[in-house]
Every structure is written in C-alpha cells, then in structure tokens.
Amino acid sequence: MKRTLLITGGAGFIGSHVVRLFVNKYPEYTIVNGDSLTYAGNLENLKDVKDLPNYNFEKVDITDENAVNALFEKYAFDGVIHLAAESHVDRSILDPLAFIKTNVLGTAVLLNACRKYWQGNLENKRFYHVSTDEVFGSLGEEGFFTEETAYDPRSPYSASKASSDHFVKAYYHTYKLPVVLSNCSNNYGSHHFPEKLIPLAIHNIRNNKPVPVYGKGENVRDWLFVEDHARAIDIIFHNGRIGETYNIGGFNEWKNIDLIMLLCEVMDRKLGRPAGTSAQLITYVKDRAGHDLRYAIDATKLNKELGWAPSLQFEEGLEKTVDWYLANEEWLEHVTSGAYQQYYETQYQKR
Numbered sequence: 001m002k003r004t005l006l007i008t009g010g011a012g013f014i015g016s017h018v019v020r021l022f023v024n025k026y027p028e029y030t031i032v033n034g035d036s037l038t039y040a041g042n043l044e045n046l047k048d049v050k051d052l053p054n055y056n057f058e059k060v061d062i063t064d065e066n067a068v069n070a071l072f073e074k075y076a077f078d079g080v081i082h083l084a085a086e087s088h089v090d091r092s093i094l095d096p097l098a099f100i101k102t103n104v105l106g107t108a109v110l111l112n113a114c115r116k117y118w119q120g121n122l123e124n125k126r127f128y129h130v131s132t133d134e135v136f137g138s139l140g141e142e143g144f145f146t147e148e149t150a151y152d153p154r155s156p157y158s159a160s161k162a163s164s165d166h167f168v169k170a171y172y173h174t175y176k177l178p179v180v181l182s183n184c185s186n187n188y189g190s191h192h193f194p195e196k197l198i199p200l201a202i203h204n205i206r207n208n209k210p211v212p213v214y215g216k217g218e219n220v221r222d223w224l225f226v227e228d229h230a231r232a233i234d235i236i237f238h239n240g241r242i243g244e245t246y247n248i249g250g251f252n253e254w255k256n257i258d259l260i261m262l263l264c265e266v267m268d269r270k271l272g273r274p275a276g277t278s279a280q281l282i283t284y285v286k287d288r289a290g291h292d293l294r295y296a297i298d299a300t301k302l303n304k305e306l307g308w309a310p311s312l313q314f315e316e317g318l319e320k321t322v323d324w325y326l327a328n329e330e331w332l333e334h335v336t337s338g339a340y341q342q343y344y345e346t347q348y349q350k351r
C-alpha cells in the first residue's frame, strides 16, 4: 500500500533511526522528515539515506501552525509519527517554557492539523505519539510501570510529555482521531546527543575528562537499544490498536554507577588502556533537582499482543555503541562545538 507519512523530529537521535528503518523497509511509502533542526537535530544523522527517492526533508517548526498546515496541504499525509520534542531533563530544569512550547503546543498543533485535514475521512489514517516512561513518575525499589500506572510526572520535561499524551488521548475521545501511543524507557545507541549520560560519558572518557555522576549514582534506569525502539515503533504504527498505549522497555535495569563502571571497562579495553584507568575519571557531582529514583517498564502487553521483543543483550549493545562513537569522532566534534560548549559550561559550572 502506498502511504505518505510525516515523521517529526527525524533529524534527532531516535527519529533518525525511525526514518532510516522506514525509508529502507518501505520503498513504496513517501517519508517526510519534518524537523526544525534545533541543537539536537542534525541532518548528518541521515547522510546514508538522504538520496533515497522516497525520503524528503522539510524544515518546519511544529509550533508554527501556518507552516504545519502548509505541509499537510503540500503532502496530504495519511500518517504521522510524532517524535519531535525537547528531550533533555536537565535542560527542562533550566528552561521549562521551551519544553511547554514544543512538547505541549507543538503536539496540539499537529493534532489539530490532523483533525482539520482528515475531517470526514479517517480511514487508514493514524497519528502515532512517541512518549516516555517518565510520565509515570518515580518507582521505589520494586514494581514496574504498566499501561495502567497513573501519571505522576515530576520534571518539567516529563510534565510536558504527560500533557502531550493527554492531548493525544483527548483528540481520540473527542474527535475520534485514530491515535496510538507508546511510552518507552531510556534509549541508547548511535547518534545519541552527548548531553545524555551514555554518550556524554563515552565522550569524556575518550578525552580524559571527568565523568559526572549525579548524587550517589544510585538512580536506576531501564535501557533499550535505540534500533529495538525503532522496530517497536514500526510494529505499533502498523499493528497497534487504535486508542491504545503500549509500554516499550528491555527489562534491563541498571544503577547509574554500575552502568558507568561497565562502560569504563569497555572503554579501557577499546582504547588499549590499563584496566581501571577510565574509572578514575568518575566524579560525583551535585544531584539533579527532583531526580527520579527508578524507572522500570513492563513491556508484556507489546510482547504478547504484537510479538515484539528486544534483540540484544545490553553488554552487546553497549559495545556496538562505543564502537560507533570511536569510529565517528568527526560526528562528535561537529555536535560538541559551539552551542554545546556553552550548555556544558552552564550545566556543570555550579558543582
């Protein structure tokens, strides 16, 4: 079947993996990557697919209603996969309004465009909203987030994502917009912007700089290889039930400090340094404000209903990720010059 899909945020970390998967797997689809290219958007992420005939790029700010409407008129989309967002919790603490604007208003503008252009003909239409497990808040030592867990967002980032999820569900109930949602755990892999823990630590270890660990390093995250997330998005977009939410996660919990110790071992090996060298760079720094203790996803529904399962063990995925960063130092150099330096200095100067 021919389809014309808008993938928002396709120049970012996860979005670029989703675009790559879709343009390669579905040559009969027209794929439009709609992205405003913020600091986190980088067309270099897609240099391997940019010349494929079914790939199109459009520079668009999703908060700009006229620009979004013009795009719908130009392409007559029948599906939207919405990933564009401000995505970094620490930045949301520094500048919450930017998160409200893109994540809440931007999502509402897209939903409204679908309502306007799909009015009266909802057949084969679909709006897929990509969200996060952070909307569920913070777990104690035990238990998992399921699709029924009550929302309890605690950072400006997670509050903005929670709000966007509610708008998506509201458009389903009120206007019958055919929506589907997913809430995923922490991703890792290639093309991950080095403000986030894993790529930041790889970059700093490579350059013999301190590796900042917040608080005591005891916070727990549930890590999923980004290509497994992209595969889940493909499956849910095509086969997920309208109006439903699916949790995505790898049953792969790590305390931050244990993860960093493992990463230090991998880096020592890859860089040919004596064992224990990288671990000396670990530096405990002031904790993140409102730092959620633990996230853990129960992805049973997705597995049972749609047959998805993660493809990789974490150790294997982490090695692949390190290999990619060490082979792509030019990419890192490009994204860590200029504005990144400014952010890095603001973020870490106060400790």
Ligand code: NAD
Residues within 6 Å of the ligand: 008, 009, 010, 011, 012, 013, 014, 015, 034, 035, 036, 037, 038, 039, 040, 041, 042, 060, 061, 062, 063, 082, 083, 084, 085, 086, 087, 088, 102, 106, 130, 131, 132, 133, 161, 183, 184, 185, 186, 187, 188, 193
């Ligand atoms: P990212 O920050 O790497 O990329 C975000 C992309 O959105 C960038 O290309 C940026 O240019 C674009 N963008 C930002 N504001 C925009 C605007 N106003 N208009 C158009 N484009 C804009 O983010 P990511 O880590 O790839 O996350 C993608 C999505 O997945 C987000 O919605 C995020 O909440 C969600 N998510 C991320 C994770 C994770 O671990 N990274 C986990 C679960 C869910």
Ligand code: TDX
Residues within 6 Å of the ligand: 087, 088, 089, 090, 131, 132, 133, 134, 185, 186, 187, 195, 196, 197, 198, 200, 212, 213, 214, 217, 219, 220, 221, 256, 288
């Ligand atoms: O320098 C650091 N030191 C540190 O100890 C950084 C950047 C982070 N941390 C800690 C904070 C978290 O407990 O590591 C953990 C992971 O931090 P991030 O990489 O910033 O991710 P997190 O805050 O968990 O959010 C991520 O997962 C869910 C993504 O950024 C979100 O977009 C996604 O929704």
